[in-house]
Amino acid sequence: MTTVDVHQHLWSPELLAALRARREPPRLDGWTLLLDGEPPYEVPPAAHDPALRAAIAADDGLGLALVSLSAPIGVEWLPDAEARPLLDAYHEGALALPEPFGAWAAAGVRDIDAKGAAEDLDRGFAGLQLPANALADEDGYARCGPLLDLLEERDLPLFVHPGPAPGASAGPGWWPAMVPYVQQMHAAWFAFQAFGRPRRPRLRVCFALLAGLAPLHGERFAARGDGPARPDPGVFVETSSYGPRAVEAVVRALGVDAVVQGSDRPYAEPPQQPGFGLGGAAAYAFRIANPRRLLTG
Structure with missing residues (x-):
């Protein structure tokens, strides 16, 4: 019984070197991350030390x-x-990380390279991550269609994660995490209902940060959208940065089988209570049973 965290970030030495080799954003100047439209961000070196992070994962009781x-x-x-x-x-770099790390593959969404993405997936990645702002409307699903085809062919899941937030530097440092990231996830959740699921009935998908709490709008969707939300055993949300109140509310909306543990380390930490106060059965579902269904079907 493997305990899983589906959402962490760890920049390997290979990725760090590649970012430092660039002369235009996104790039690293030493440990300073430079992005278009955002203030410089000082990356903590210890957060991307593979040996230290492996020890932290072991302390968290993670098998993956x-x-x-x-x-x-x-x-x-x-x-x-x-x-x-x-x-x-x-x-x-991701494939070279020590146990208990595995990884999601990544792919370009401006210029789609399905052949390259297929070769990457076939190297043993858990599935494919795509940015939420690439899957926010019908055009996005059409553009990314060849990548989603690969996942269906291989019976691998999709992980939807917030993408860039240009222009966020006008607000306080917490603005990107609280406004554009949440808005992107909200849009991606409903875009999947409208344009993803109808055309891809077999695709398993996990939305980061509880899909921006979009599932809590199910009552409004029933009144103003396409009728009551239907149970979907292939749709999951992960818990990063949220606590008991939000998780309990989402469980009420989607059921306990839709929630998987994600911590977003090193930017956030896992909860003190693995079941978010909902008991041992919920902890088992979030950390073991549900991630297994997400990853393997």
């Missing part, structure tokens, strides 16, 4: 911690000639 490319830095939205060296570095 899935890392993903940090989609807000915008690698997936670069032209393919710029994105490919960073994607290659990410994939090489």
Whole structure:
């Protein structure tokens, strides 16, 4: 029985070197991350020390911690000639991480390279992460269709994570996490209902940060949208940065089988109570049973 965290970030030495080799954002100047439209961010070196992070994962009792490319830095939205060296570095580094780490693959969404994404997925990744702002409308689902085809062909899940938040520097430091990231996840949740699920009935998908709490709008969707929300055993949400009140509310909306543990380390930590105060059965569901269904079907 493997305990799983589906959402962590760990920048390998290969990815760090590739970001430092760039002369335009996104790039690293030493440990300072420089992005378009956002203030410089000082990256804590210890947060991306593989040995230290492996020890933390062991302390958390994890049998598997899935890392993903940090989609807000915008690698997936670069032209393919710029994105490919960073994607290659990410994939090489992620596969070299020590136990208990596994990883989500990543893919460009500006210039779709289905052949390259297929080769990456076939190297043993858990599934594919795509930025939420690439799957926010019908055009996004059409553009990313070849990537979603790969997941269905291989029976692998999709992980939807917030993408870049340009222009967020006008607000306080917490603004991107609280406004554009949440808005992106909210839009991606309803875009999947409208354009994703009808055309891809077999695709399993996990939305980061409880899908921006979009599931809590089910009553409004029933009144103003397409009728009552239907149970969907292939849709999951992960818990990063949220606590007992939000998780309990989402469980009431979606059921206990839809929630999986995600911590978003090193930007947040897992909850003090693995079941978010909902008991041992919920903890087992969030950390073991539900992640197994997400990852393996």
